[in-house]
Amino acid sequence: MSVLNQLQRGQDLEAMREQTHDILVIGGGVTGAGVALDAASRGLSTAIVEAQDWASGTSSRSSRLVHGGLRYLYQLDFKLVAEALHERALLLTTLAPHLVQAQPFLWPLKMPIIERTYSAIGVGMYDALAVAGAGGRKSVPIQKHLSRKQTKQAFPAIDDHSLVGAIRFFDARVDDARLVITLVRTAVRFGARAASRTQVVEMLQEGDRICGARVRDLETGQEFDVRARHVINATGVWTEKTQNLASSGGGLKVLASKGSHIVVPRDRIKADAGMFLRTEKSVLFIIPWQRYWVIGTTDTAWHEQLKHPVPTRADIDYILEHANSVLADPLTHDDIIGTYAGLRPLLQPEVLDETKSTKVSREHTVAEVAPGMTAIAGGKLTTYRVMAADAVDFALGDRADSLPSVTDRTPLLGADGYQATLRRAPHLMEQYGWDASRTEHLLDRYGSLITDLTALIDEQPELGEPLETAPDFLKAEVVMACRDEGALHLEDILYARIRLNSETRDRGESAVDEIGRIAAEILGWDDARLETEKRNYLTRIAAERAAELESTDAAASQARLEATDIVGDFD
Incomplete structure (x- = not known):
């Protein structure tokens, strides 16, 4: 079985209650999901719990990039860049080619000789490391130098008076939340037990050794013990809070650094490539997706x-200012259809000037919190697999040599048979009446699992119809979100699966009734429960709208907290 749903969750919670597992993973972001897959694919009995929805923290609020980190070359962090480029190649070619797509970017140049020369050296080194990381093969095209005229052709929306040309290079993009959900589903396929909205409230100890955790099912309020031979804390910015439950005083320190993004319609910026800009604080990406652009990010300490x-x-003003520095037709607040922010868990040195948080290392660290408990923090989405393997190796100790990680050659769900499925795209278009845009959308989301979607439509043809209120999505995709992808609440669907919250101007408000009706049938909600789900979601988006009008983090945070959570009460 490789589905996430109410039945699976209930069965897995019961198994967690009754069995002692080799590994208990706390945290359902990309790192925790990667750890669960790594452990399960080694043959270890594995359980993973997440206090919110899967990927609901940093891992659904990123820049949605799989990249080597070009800027880290200028910090001479060659090891980190090489590692990330190797992982990028694996994701593009083997692990998740349906979820991860190569993406061209332009690096605009303002000086004709000096800047082009040193930039070309940097990008050339980036390409060389990428080829080496892919075993001597090119997983993406190498750099190409563009004149001012060629730059304008690739990015017609650019203000060509602000540059003399550009360098085109490639990285990759990914729907971060879908990657995490797919990782968890793949872990379940290999025997992992998984439960979202399950909060760890206490660590179990035998002497000085951690031997599991007491958890609370936030859907029911029930508490019970989950026993494990080793616990791995992969809770990102919650790392220290989770460690404190062990009362050992050991572990890692992290800095929460906020990265904000805006989303604008695809037709608002006329271009085929993305844009990479260096700023006085960090970098800014202008990233094209099928129906919109994601622009970000900021990098500021969050308290x-x-x-x-x-x-x-x-x-938002900061992002607009820097994006508009290269756009001929400046963006305004009226162009924005979505905003979001996430917290990066940056490793914190003993003394930190928080005004320079971008200088904190992005490399990950694994540490022993107490005997029987490991913590992992730092890193980035691209290197989740390496982080996961290191965490499991650390937990296994001497046993790691006899149980090595196999995730570098374990395709995620939807990757098996993906190339053959791509070849069948014309037949799918003809059979189901899809145009090229919808077919691309579905293949990028499901890969070879598109057969699960078509089987559902074959059984219930009405599910093959587009949503009236969000016609870019099929009704069947709502069913898949609830039946296969672990959505327990209306907001789970609209945030991490059918991402109308950040991709439409009304944050999905107009689709609440329609999507709610479909979800209610699958999840067994009565009328009262459906109305509660709708009211909770509308209250949440009202609070988000109010927050983005505030000028300080403290005021914005307070405005957001005016909307209470569906279940549970934690931070």
Whole structure:
């Protein structure tokens, strides 16, 4: 079985209650999901719990990039870049080619000789490391130098008076939340037990050794013990809070650094390539997707509650200012259809000047919190697999040599048979009446699992119809979100599966009734429960809208907290 749903969750919670597992993973972001897959694919009995929805923290609020980190070359961090480029190649070619797509970017140049020369050396080194990381093969095209005229052809929306040309290079993009959900589903396929909205409230100890955790099912309020031979803390910005439950004083320190993004319609910026800009603080990406652009990010220390970071008016103004520095037709607040912010768990040195948080290392660290408990933090989405393997190796100790990681050659769900499925695309278009855009959308989301979607439509043809309120999505995709992808609530669907919250101007408000009706049938909601789900979601998006009008983190955070959570109360 490789589905996430109410039945699976209930069965897995019961198994967690009754069995002692080799590994208990705390945290359902990309790192925790990667750890669960790594452990399960080694043959270890594995359980993973997440206090919110899967990927609901940093891992659904990123820049949605799989990249080597070009800027780290200028910090001479060759090891980190090489590692990330190797992982990028694996994801593009073997692990998740349906979820991860190569993406061209332009690096605009303002000086004709000096800047082009040193930039070409940097990008050339980036390409060389990428080829080496892919075993001597090119997983993406190498750099190409463009004149001012060629730059304008590739990016017609650019203000060509602000540059003399550009360098085109490639990285990759990914729907971060879908990657995490797919990782968890793949872990379940290999025997992992998985439960979202399950909060760890206490660590179990025998002497000085951690031997599991007491968890609370936030859907029911019930508490019970999950026993494990080793616990791995992969809770990102919650790392220290989770460690503190062990009362050992050991572990890692992290800095929560906020990254904000805006989303604008695809037709608002006329271009085929993305844009990479260096700023006085960090970098800014202008990233094209099928129906929209994602633009970000900021990088500022965050001292408010951790569960619901939000962008401020100042964050949005900052992003607009830097994007408009290269656009001929400047963007305004009226162009924005979505905003979001996430917290990066940056490893914190003993003394930190938080105004320079971008200088904190992005490399990950694994540490022993207490005997029987490991913590992992740092890193980035692209290197989740390496982080996961290191965490499991650390937990296994001497046993790791006899149980090596196999995730570098374990395709994620949807990757098996993906190339053959691509070849069948014309037949799918003809059979189901899809145009090229819809077919691309579905293949990028499901890969070879598109056969699960078509089987559902074959059984219930009405599910093959587009949503009236969100016609880019089929009704069947809502069913898949609830039946296969672990959505337990209306907001789970609209945030991480059918991402109308950040991709439409009304944050999905107009689709609440229609999507709610479909979800209610699958999840067994009565009328009262459906109305509660709708009211909770509408209250949440009202709070998000209010937050982005505030000028400070403290005021924005307080505005966001006006909407209470569906279940549970934690930070």
